[in-house]
Amino acid sequence: MCVPPTLGHLCLWQPMQRGNFSISTPGSHDCYRKLAPCGGYNSSTSKQRTTLEAGTMYSVRFQQHLNHYYPPNPGTLDISFAVGLDPPEQDFRTLVSFNDYNPMNHNTQTNFSIPIQLPNQQCDQCVLRVRYLTNNADEEDQGKTFHQCSDIQLTKSPTNAIHPVFDEKPPAKQQKNDPHDCCTPPSFQTYFIHHIPDIDYTSSGVIYYDQPSEQMRISLQADGVKYNMWMNFTSGMQYYHNVNNKTCILFGLDLWNDWCYGNTFNQSEDFLAANVSCSSSTFAFCNQWQNGDFLFESSSPGCYPAALSRTSSAERTAYFGAKNGPFPKEVFQPDPICLKQTVMKHAHNPSATLLKHLLQEHKILLD
Incomplete structure (x- = not known):
């Protein structure tokens, strides 16, 4: 699945993420946030607090900007919740977790609309968070996980009794191999x-x-x-x-x-x-x-x-x-205008061998 790329990796718009939001241009740093628990953005950066009814169903909408599927240890995405203005990492409770997928293209943008049941708990100040846990060794700069947080308020629903938040993680699904699996x-x-x-x-x-x-x-x-x-x-x-x-x-x-x-x-x-x-x-x-x-x-x-x-x-x-195939070598020969590029986007921490190769052989600048 291929659409024009952006540099960021995770952006959340329903409910709206903290700080700025932009997915319209390549290189949007609004979607590159790694520091736990909220990508380095606290509640003071929030431009709005979304009011929702506790205990009701709600669709969380976000985009995975770049795909970092890692076969040696495939990653996951999850949605979690915590009470407080700026809750610490240990207060977040997972509501939904699901596997990353492999589109066979790093520059793939995938929109998600994930239905969740909001906690049956009233709170004036609480946080809904989306994470992309890549597990990818090439993403090890400030960690391998991308974070986006949204400030919300949960009000009492007229149709739902208020109960404490259910904070146990669902059991992990056992994955099975099959003889039909193929390459x-x-x-x-x-x-x-x-x-x-x-x-x-x-x-x-x-x-x-x-x-x-x-x-x-x-x-x-x-x-x-x-x-x-x-x-x-x-x-x-x-x-x-x-x-x-x-x-x-x-x-x-x-x-x-x-x-x-x-x-x-x-x-x-x-x-x-x-x-x-x-x-x-x-x-x-x-x-x-x-x-x-x-x-x-x-x-x-x-x-x-x-x-x-x-x-x-x-x-x-x-x-x-x-x-x-095979193919003539011209198939993989970039256009001459591309070979003039000297700034590499999304090169935060390549392996030591690759980094040495890029710097010494190609004199590439890392952005």
Whole structure:
């Protein structure tokens, strides 16, 4: 699922986060907040306190700006609650927790609308928090977790009795491997169409995937604008090229991970069904896996990507026209305008080897 990137990693708008809020431009630091418990922002930075009814259902809405899925130890996202003006970390109680997912693109922005039951507890000053716990070793600057806090007030609901907050964490779900779990061919290209009806967004293009060289390329068009993304995981660099306005942004990458399906390969995806009719017409039969709201389909046989959809909405990416590589080296050669970039965004703490390579070989400045 690919949409134009922003540098931040987590932004919350319902209820509105503390401090400033912006997801309209690349490099929004309003979404990069790591210090616990609230990203370094206390209640004095809040521009509003949202009043809600205790004990009622409420949809928390936020965006994961960049995806940092980490197969060696997949991360989670959670929503928690605490009473007080600026409560300490130990006072927060988890209301909902769910697995991170792997979109196979670091520069992926995913909107979430998560229904929760608000605590049955009145409070004039309380905090609702969203976290992205990446567990990603390449994110170890001020920790590996992103935080956003919102100041709220819970009033007595006329239809709900007031009870103490239930603060026990739900039991962890046991993940199981399945013999149908699989990885795609090591080198292939596939076309795709990504559609989000709720915001009337459609993009389409082609993906080149090459596991032997640890490189990917995505070329897409959305709203009349053409983009190219070149990802070289050996050098740790990703170029994001706007073809129309002839601009290019240089990003730092997390570690490479193979395009696989299922818990056997640490994808946080439970096997659902084998050899069922594909939801797209490209392949006759598919295997399916599910990770919370996300439904993954791959061709059976072959394990080519077939679809990635969401069960809570009509958002969907369909893949078609798969063809095996290898590819000519020109496929992964960035546009000359990209090679002129000297400032790397999202390069907070790469591994020592990668950092040395970037500084000595490419003379890259870290932003």
